[in-house]
Amino acid sequence: MELKKRVIERLQKCTAEGEQYLRLPELQKASVLIPLFFRGGDLHVLMTVRSIELKHNAGEVCFPGGKSDRNDTDEIHTALREAEEEIGLPPVGVEVVCRFTPILNQFTDEYLRRIPNGEWPRVIVVADGSCGDSCSVLGISSEYNVESCHAYGANATIERLDQRQVPTPEIRAHSLYFDLSAYGIDAIKEPRSSSQASAKPGFHLKIYGTFRNRYMALACTSADSKMMRFLRHTASSSIMKNIFHQSFNAYKTDIEPRLSELTLQRMQCSRKLFEIILSHRRVSAAYIEEDKVAVTVEGEAARVLNFDTGCGVNLGMRGLESLGVFIYRTATAQDQKDVFEALSAKIQHSKQVAETFRQNGLAAAMFE
Known part of the structure; x- marks a missing residue:
């Protein structure tokens, strides 16, 4: 699975090197397991809720874990043992892909002196x-260093007060082309840009947020096409609003209402395509x-x-x-x-x- 491979590669880059913590004082140690799993092609994380009867951190949402026992060989052993005890997860069914940097949460006078x-x-x-x-x-x-990402984009948001504030799954659509023939622009599929040769051609749409607050992102790799030039320099804000309007109604979830002319009035969006820029200090x-x-x-x-x-x-x-x-x-x-x-x-x-x-x-x- 491509997503699983990418997730593992990213996590492995965060693995802490144990040797640099040899000077840490001998304090009471504890470990937690962050259980990640795939279901239906999506990545999920499993968390637990602490009992309200506990003396410390009662009722909190947390990862399975706890204090080390003297028989534990290392922090991974502790996390796996605690996960088996708390959620019944057998250690043989767990693939440990990384170990994060230890966190110190006790600063006693003895610790500070050492x-x-x-x-x-x-x-x-x-x-x-x-x-x-x-x-x-x-x-x-x-x-700041200001650098181009070799792409153009636009954003839109709409608030619908009659809808619930319930998070929704992210929606993506690729290789989109828009009918702008009314403006004299033919929807001809252009060759992809060499700067993003691996990306699919056309426009890419993402819809995310909640039912009440819906957000949309539209992006495409930089290319010298008529449609690109038109959407970058258009003076009419209604064109981008209509593109987001039609795109949302085409790819929205089945259980939410379509955007109407009335709700469209509450949409805020970019007036035109703009170059996507990364600024870093x-x-x-x-x-x-x-x-x-x-x-x-x-x-x-x-x-x-x-x-x-x-x-x-x-x-x-x-x-x-x-x-x-x-x-x-x-x-x-x-x-x-x-x-x-x-x-x-x-x-x-x-x-x-x-x-x-x-x-x-x-x-x-x-x-x-």
Whole structure:
């Protein structure tokens, strides 16, 4: 299964290297299993609800797991044992594909005394969005690298107050062509762009959100066609609105109502196709030597897309994959060299996240 292969490859990139945690103090350890499974071609995650009779965290939604026993060989053994006890999942039926970075949640006086660095650098995480001023206040450059994703897109949203706020499965449709003959544009299928040779030709539609708040994304690879040029430069907002209107009614779920002329008045959408641009901060981590402060920039403060792919803030959050390691390496640094190595690794990861999305992000989010 292609989706399963992609998921495993992505997770394996997040696997924590155990050797870098050998200096962690011997605290009480616990592990959880994040059970992922495929059903009907879709990826699902299994979670549990803690009993309301428990003393700690009663009634919370969580992953199966618990404290380590002395007979457990490692954290994976603990997670598998707890999952079998709590949800009846036999360990032989589980394929462990990665192990995430350990999380420290106990900072006792004994723990703090055992950290091998007597004078720690402080860590500031800037996550105030693309319009925040925190980086400027801290003296970090506000310059961004602005790069094309070699595609064009448009977004639309509509709120229907008579519908329930119930999440709906994502809908995708590919290789769409629109009848614009009334505007003198023939719906001729154009050859695909060399910059996105693996993508299907034509337009790609995604519908997502809830029954009340429906969102749509329309994208296509860059190509010098009459239809593309027309939709990029049209001065009439009604053209894109009609395209979204007809596309939604053609591909909506069977149990929701069609868009009518009345509900169409509440639709908000892009006036025309625009170039999809990825902006990412040139300096995503820095060290303020006089204050012994390490700064890392995360979320939309680090990278932002001018097009809603339906993946929410996931692009910004991908930088968090290396945040735990960065904080640990900075907090346990023996000297400035260790701090600079942690900063360098964090900056490289941030650049890699941006480059990976620019090369493959739209393909995964829209074109497949």
